[in-house]
Amino acid sequence: MKKKKKISQYGTKVSRTKLWQEFRKIGFQKNAPNTIKRYFLPLFLILLFTGFWVYPQVIRASPSTITTNASLSISGDFRQTDLTTGTCYIHVAGLCTDWTDYSTCAEAGSSSFPCSDTYNLGSWGNGQYSVFYGPNFTPSTYVFEPVYSSDGIWSLVNLGLIPSICNSQTTETDCTFYPSCEWSGTTGACYYNSSTALTIPTDTCSEFDYACKVKNYFTWFFTDSPAQIGSGLNSVYLNFFQMFPIGYITRFKSLLLDDTLTPALEPPAISYTPGTSITDHTSIFGTFTFQPFNHMDITNTITEDTNGGTRNVWDIFMPYWNTMVYLSLGIVILIKLLNLGTDYYQEQMENGEGPMANRIEPAPKYYKVKK
């Protein structure tokens, strides 16, 4: 009698798709575990597809006027309204450490011109410049970057690939800037002041886009910098911890532990309305509201009892307390990770011993044993 073929306890083989059959034929990942074949291999192929096929298509679809050393030419009427003679000055600031204070900006250049003339600012290289400042200075930023589409499948390339490979890490993507001008010894208004926006034409703007794409695409494989890796890993970190559902835990953690949240966490304001015992009389004070945090001093005035001691009671006590608490937490987490502590009770229950033994019935044996 022919011996019956043994069937695996996990059931019969699942029929595979044609694609997988093809992969099996050529021996691709033949000995890899099923998990790798089913999940990581398709993912890897998708990555390859997006990287080596889609991205060159994006570049190929770009106009033929690709410039690798793009610059922007700005011209405009920077004259003041009430002065047609004399000398006008214009300053262009570079990167600022504090964007609300123009004195912290590095000056990228300045120039003077007759106030009766229209001034051509000339060409500026690819990069980030900030302001034209004058008497009515309002700091503002413009960045030579295009606005990327965040819709649909192109977000994969536009929001993910291009910004992460371009050197500029700023999120400002306008091509709009706000100039103002300065002149010596006279006050007045400018034709272009801080409230008037100049919009750079999209064509000019896109030059930077293409330059960036082309430059970075070809230098990827030859240049490397820790800054780029760091920036990339930082993006991965941020994107991962903002992703559903991990983002909820991140937010939860931030609310509990982060002191740098803006606006700062504070209890709800306390409202108080003074009462009166006089009939039909309304207090002139009305209701007033205040934040308790704003009127609170921490009681840390007790200092150590030595000459010249400046540490208060919490400065002395908290290091020991913190050590104790976090050491305990570490031990608890370690026990949890190593499954210590649960084994003991588990063993007791299985043997019918211990305090929990008489409260839990033994598991009924419903399964049949095949002969």
Added chain:
Amino acid sequence: MIIIYFINLFNNVLVWLNSVLPNASVLPWGIDATMVSGIGYLRFFTAYFPPLGTLLSAFALYLIFILGIKLIRLFPIIRNILD
């Protein structure tokens, strides 16, 4: 070089996932607003009594650890490693 390439590609997938998955930057069902005011009260107390702050932080870390473990156990591979 190739490291940046793979980092960026992995980042792409995350960015794409973030554009598809629901926004997880704010806790749902009004919990966020409740916590913002509620945690403020706790900080009010911890400003007066700092040891309480340490205890709360440790408890929060433990809670995050438990939630994290429960979350990553959803993935069969990690569950197999942990078990």
